[in-house]
Amino acid sequence: MNIQFDSFEIVEEFNCSVQKLFNAFTDPVIKREWFADGAHSVTHDTDHYSLDAQVGGKEIFEFTLNDKTPVPGLKIRMESECLARMDEQLLVFQSRMSVHNNYVSATNETFEFYERNGKAVVKLTQQGTYLEGSDGPQMRKNGFAQLFGHLRNYIGG
Secondary structure: OOOOEEEEEEEEEEEOHHHHHHHHHOOOOHHHHHHHHHOOOOOOOEEEEOOOOOOOEEEEEEEEEEOOOOOOOOEEEEEEEEEEEEEOOOOEEEEEEEEEEEEEEEEEEEEEEEOOOOOOEEEEEEEEEEEOOOOOHHHHHHHHHHHHHHHHHHHOO
16 A cells, blocks of 8 residues: 655735634635635535534535546545634644545644734645545645635635
């Protein structure tokens, strides 16, 4: 079995308040709009999305890849649990991804929120274990970079 371990950081600035940026990660309606239905809508069909961003709460995202991908029909489930939360400062999630009910990765994501030079900043630190059949660390990092681009468009800056 091929197993990869990796960690990475991404720091992104947004032209909004820290409160607005934090809400984009914790409000289930807003996050569904930019994350599940927005960022993924070109290549994925959302089967289910829910978010409870309180400590102990879960984020569940189930989707099916469509015909604009090399593997149409592939069903993916991402399930995360919120381990820590400090409003407008910090979110920590422990996440698992499965493909056709087989786990392919386990990750810890820490999102730090702060202001710098009048802009809201999110710093993501991800530590992951990628099992056979996963997208791998580079694809995951690229995916987060794309997600932050969608979030920037959604927020307006």
